[in-house]
Amino acid sequence: MESALVMQLPTRTHLDNGDESAVAARARDGDMAAFEQLYRRYVGRVHAVCLRLAGNRTLAEECTQDAFVRAWESLSQFRGDSSFGTWVHRIAVNTVLERHRTQMRQAVWISHKDDEILESVPAPDSGPEHAMDLEQCIAELPAAARMVFVLFDVEGHSHEEIAEMTGLAVGTSKAHLHRARRMLRARLEA
């Protein structure tokens, strides 16, 4: 029954900026087609942060799914103060961090040294080899260092924001960033 539901769903849709608040309002009223429009627009951005934070494609896809399901469930709390993309991005980061905390408690957070992350990453216009190398190097960082590096250097959060999101002390966040950069520099020069 679920697969039949899937086959009825429309294909990729485009969404203008001006339409976003109206589409979000329709989604908030339970319109799943409207929510799919928001999904299509922001899935790449959400998946990118999930992939870099998780360092693993399978886990990243799970977190991306979780983030959008949680967004759907919390749409009544979306007031439109920021864009839907910013809002769902924050949900995605929290989703990965919560998953990380849970798995750390269970001591099964996996260190991924396989090539699967490379399969997901499109080559940018310039310097594809550097970007690919960097993605791989980020994925191979220790989990805490990877998360702080991604949140600070890639996503642009401050150490204070990272401390709030992760529960780390600001000084610990800085130490992880320093460690991550040092390891990445060493890897990129090798």
Add this chain to the structure above:
Amino acid sequence: MNNVNDNKLQKAVDRLPRDITPANDLWPGIAARIGRKQRATRPLWAYGLAASLFVAVGAGSLWFGLAQRTPGAGAAAGIAAVSPGATYFAQRAAFAENSVQSAPNLAPATRGVILQNLRIIENSMQQIEAALEKDPNNPRLRALLFDLYQNESRLLAATQQIQAQTNQRNDL
């Protein structure tokens, strides 16, 4: 040396793609999970219908049961004692109608037919109740009213069934 390397690292970070499309389309899984949650919360309106059905059948049965057990001259007093009055019947009728009005996914034509039948039943009930006030011991009037309660119950049950079938079709 660190500054040079930091710049190199920062440039590499700046070249990272902002969007990475998942290798698999994740929407089907998301839609399925959202759909399951919606189905889990869907019966709320059905509880309303079931409640109205329960109230209608329960009140009707109670009233008729007590009225029929009250013999002879005491019948009128018995009915008067347990009959909730015109206000109650009007409220109950409005509640049943609202249940149909608020049931989601009913086709407009179907909803119209159900409401039309419901109003015919309610109108008949009011006429019989008025007649029973004048002739409370009339067994045929009581039997007719009882039949109307059953018809109303069947209509509301049929509405619920149509709604369930519509939901199943929508799920396919």
